[in-house]
Amino acid sequence: MRWLRNVAGTPEGAIGLGILLLLxxxxxxxxxxSPGDPLRIAGQxxxxxxxxxxxxxxxxxxxxDVLAGILHxxxxxxxxxxxxxxxxxxxxxxxxxxxxxxxxxxxxxLMRVVDAFQIVPSFLLAxxxxxxxxxxxxxxxxxxxxxxxxxxxxxxxxxxxxIRERDYVASARVIGMxxxxxxxxxxxxxxxxxxxxxxxxxxxxxxxxxAALSFLGLGDPNVVTxxxxxxxxxxxxxxxxxxxxxxxxxxxxxVIGVYLFSEGLNKVLAGRRxxx
Amino acid sequence: MxxxxxxxxxxxxxxxxxxxxxLNDVSLSLAPAETLGLVGASGSGKSTLARIxxxxxxxxxxxxxxxxxxxxxxxxxxxxxxxxxxQMVFQDVLGAFNPRATVxxxxxxxxxxxxxxxxxxxxxxxxxxLDRVGLPADYADRSIRDVSGGQRQRIAIARAIxxxxxxxxxxxxxxALDVSIRGKILELLVELQxxxxxxxxxxSHDLSVLRAVSHRIAVMDAGRLVETGAAGRVIENxxxxxxxxxxxxxxxxxxxxxxxPSHDL
Ligand SMILES: Nc1ncnc2c1ncn2[C@@H]1O[C@H](COP(=O)(O)OP(=O)(O)OP(=O)(O)O)[C@@H](O)[C@H]1O
Ligand SMILES: [Mg+2]
Numbered sequence: 001m002r003w004l005r006n007v008a009g010t011p012e013g014a015i016g017l018g019i020l021l022l023l024x025x026x027x028x029x030x031x032x033x034s035p036g037d038p039l040r041i042a043g044q045x046x047x048x049x050x051x052x053x054x055x056x057x058x059x060x061x062x063x064x065d066v067l068a069g070i071l072h073x074x075x076x077x078x079x080x081x082x083x084x085x086x087x088x089x090x091x092x093x094x095x096x097x098x099x100x101x102x103x104x105x106x107x108x109x110l111m112r113v114v115d116a117f118q119i120v121p122s123f124l125l126a127x128x129x130x131x132x133x134x135x136x137x138x139x140x141x142x143x144x145x146x147x148x149x150x151x152x153x154x155x156x157x158x159x160x161x162x163i164r165e166r167d168y169v170a171s172a173r174v175i176g177m178x179x180x181x182x183x184x185x186x187x188x189x190x191x192x193x194x195x196x197x198x199x200x201x202x203x204x205x206x207x208x209x210x211a212a213l214s215f216l217g218l219g220d221p222n223v224v225t226x227x228x229x230x231x232x233x234x235x236x237x238x239x240x241x242x243x244x245x246x247x248x249x250x251x252x253x254x255v256i257g258v259y260l261f262s263e264g265l266n267k268v269l270a271g272r273r274x275x276x
Numbered sequence: 277m278x279x280x281x282x283x284x285x286x287x288x289x290x291x292x293x294x295x296x297x298x299l300n301d302v303s304l305s306l307a308p309a310e311t312l313g314l315v316g317a318s319g320s321g322k323s324t325l326a327r328i329x330x331x332x333x334x335x336x337x338x339x340x341x342x343x344x345x346x347x348x349x350x351x352x353x354x355x356x357x358x359x360x361x362x363q364m365v366f367q368d369v370l371g372a373f374n375p376r377a378t379v380x381x382x383x384x385x386x387x388x389x390x391x392x393x394x395x396x397x398x399x400x401x402x403x404x405x406l407d408r409v410g411l412p413a414d415y416a417d418r419s420i421r422d423v424s425g426g427q428r429q430r431i432a433i434a435r436a437i438x439x440x441x442x443x444x445x446x447x448x449x450x451x452a453l454d455v456s457i458r459g460k461i462l463e464l465l466v467e468l469q470x471x472x473x474x475x476x477x478x479x480s481h482d483l484s485v486l487r488a489v490s491h492r493i494a495v496m497d498a499g500r501l502v503e504t505g506a507a508g509r510v511i512e513n514x515x516x517x518x519x520x521x522x523x524x525x526x527x528x529x530x531x532x533x534x535x536x537p538s539h540d541l
Contacts, residue, residue: 167371170332175386175439176359186374 006268013264019257027075038072038224039064049242060232060243070250073226076137076219077254081207083141088148088206089199095149096156097191100164101183111157114150122147126209130218137220140213144206152195152202159191193269200262204255211251226251278341279442279475280306280329285338287324298324300499302338308442309473313490313507315483315522320496322479326447329477330364331355343442360390360439367448369428373420379406379431380416386438405434409464426457430464437468447479462489483526487511495519 007013026033036042042055042065049058049066057066099110117125122144129143163169164187172182213219214227226247233243287299298321306312316322328335331347340347343361350358366372373382383402387393393401403413409430415423423431429449436444446465450458466489468474480486486493486507493510495503497518503510514520 167366167368168374168377170327170330171364171366171372171435172374172385173332174330174359174362174364175435176356176389177385178356178389189376190374 003265003268006271007261007264010264010267012260013267016257016260016262016264019253020261023074023078023254023257026071027078030071030075034065034068034071036068038068042068046236046240048240049246057246058240058242060229060240061236066229066243066246069224069229070226070247072224073229073247073250074254076223076225077207077210077251080137080141080144080210081203081258084144084148084206084210085199085203087141087145088202089152089195091145091149092152092154093156093188093192093195095153096195097160097183097188099153100157100160101187107157110153114153117147117150118154120147122205123209123212126213127216127218130213135213135218135220137223140210140219143213144209147209148202148206152198155195155198156191159194160187163187163190197262197266197269200258200265204258204262207251207254207258277307278305279308279310279343280477281341282325282329283339283341285325285328285340286336287321287328287333288336297499299328299335299338302496302499302501304494304501304504306443306475306477308475309469310492311469311476311478311490313486313493314477314479314496315481315486315493316496316518317522318481319498320518321499322481322496323447325496326364326445326477326479329445330362331359357390360386361441362443362445363436363439363441364445364447365429365432365436365449367451369425369432369452372432373428375421377420378416379411379418379420379423382420382431382435383416383438386435390439392439401438405438406431408437408468409434410460426453426461429453429457429461433461433464433468437472437474440472441474443475443477445477445479448481449478450485451480451482458485465489481522483511483522495522 004017008017041063043052043059043063045059045061045063047055047059047063050056051058055065055067057070059065060069095110095114099107125147126140126143129146130139133139133143169182169186172186177186210219210225211227211230214225215231217228217231219225219228229247230244230251233240233247237244282302282304285299285302286297289296289298302321302325304312314322314325324333327333329340331350335348345358380399380402383405384398387398387401388395399416402416406413406415411427411430411434415427420428420431432449450461453461462485465476469476476489478486478489483493490507492504493507494501495510495514495516495518497516502516502518503514510519511523514523
């Protein structure tokens with residue numbers, strides 16, 4: 001946990017971490033902060049924000065509580081973003097490590113697959129995947145991960161190719177260490193930091209992709225998401241702009257939080273590399 | 277009796293249009309507890325020889341017999357087990373250690389892999405190894421990043437002797453060190469040799485270092501072994517042009533040369 005304290009030591013990292021902690025708490029305690037189904041009709045439709053204390057951010061066309069939607073939407077956004085990023089990083093690490101260590105034909109084949117996934121725009125891929133399989137949270141997670149694993153795979157492979165030539169890997173071979181132990185104890189931990197630094201960007205991109213899918217009506221219809229709230233409000237953007245603006249602000253704050261955190265993380269990692 | 281017998285070893289590197297004969301028909305042998313100094317200009321193939329001997333890169337042709345075995349035909353688990361008998365110390369005191377390792381874990385790895393001592397005794401063995409190379413036992417808990425270059429080279433030597441090898445390959449092992457520390461490390465290596473009968477293949481481009489520790493010296497030039505002989509003879513009366521050039525590069529090397537390897541540093 002020392003690295004987390006180091007990240008908090010940088011100004012960007014501190015703000016980013018603060019935002020993310022707050023969002024995490026909101027996501028965790030959404031059912032307590034705003035009990036009940038956020039999709040239920042709670043009051044009069046189209047209440048303006050800041051008029052009724054029981055609906056601080058007003059209600060939408062069907063009389064659903066906007067604040068409740070935003071609080072519960074935090075859950076979906078963070079959960080989908082983080083799950084998709086984790087899946088993308090895990091796939092990327094496996095493929096990159098295999099390609100870098102195996103070399104030769106295996107490397108060639110895997111890297112052509114990576115090329116293919118990098119050429120196809122990831123949003124189109126996600127869109128196609130969800131429209132074919134059908135919208136639910138796990139499908140959305142997989143769809144986003146499919147478009148995001150190629151970058152970490154390429155980065156991991158480059159790291160592995162450089163690290164496997166280091167003297168400490170030669171030393172490990174000289175003392176008779178098993179190749180699997182060399183891969184997982186000597187190479188992987190040292191290949192990880194730049195890939196992890198990339199992960200924050202992947203989380204931010206995944207959150208945006210999820211919002212865009214929901215906006216297009218391809219999100220899970222059974223959960224409230226910021227993207228679907230924005231889409232919902234779009235029809236009456238002139239008369240009640242706040243319906244789209246509030247979830248939009250929530251989305252912007254989240255993405256900025258993730259970016260600031262990743263900036264702080266990058267600073268710490270760069271500093272550590274300088275020390276070695 | 278010979279410990280190591282290298283016969284007609286060859287290795288080419290070709291990348292694109294460039295094609296280098298890094299080793300060309302190199303043959304040499306080494307007796308137990310003997311130090312063979314391997315000297316040569318930069319690019320003459322010394323490290324290539326060391327890396328083939330360590331089975332880090334394959335040879336193109338030739339044979340190596342080590343402790344009576346065909347060393348180049350070993351593979352897989354057999355090779356890993358037999359690796360305990362040949363160890364190596366690298367030049368780069370920074371790069372030779374995983375930056376995330378502690379001093380203790382560096383020494384624990386070979387002890388664990390080759391099951392040198394029972395698990396319960398490993399900490400004590402690590403302390404003994406550290407003590408043997410002149411470091412306090414509480415260094416075991418330090419990060420490898422928090423010890424100096426000279427101390428790292430002592431740790432590298434401790435790692436090399438941990439598996440009780442009969443041969444240690446030292447590739448420019450003292451070249452990166454301060455002159456004052458260099459003498460101390462060479463002293464330690466000579467002591468260990470007397471104590472444990474370890475043979476050294478000591479690679480260096482610096483004849484003054486080799487003179488201090490070698491029984492015999494082999495001179496390499498452009499991938500070929502051009503001269504081999506007793507250390508004193510090669511320095512006093514070199515036959516090859518390559519040896520002449522290397523000696524000329526070290527001022528006043530020949531004055532007052534003692535008989536045999538001089539261990540007074
Ligand atoms: N992996 C490689 N790929 C291509 N060429 C190589 C490779 N390794 C070594 N060589 C070439 O082989 C020759 C011998 O290199 P080697 O490293 O064995 O020399 P050396 O005697 O150790 O030199 P130095 O004193 O500079 O360490 C050089 O010409 C070098 O450029
Ligand atoms: Mg070399």
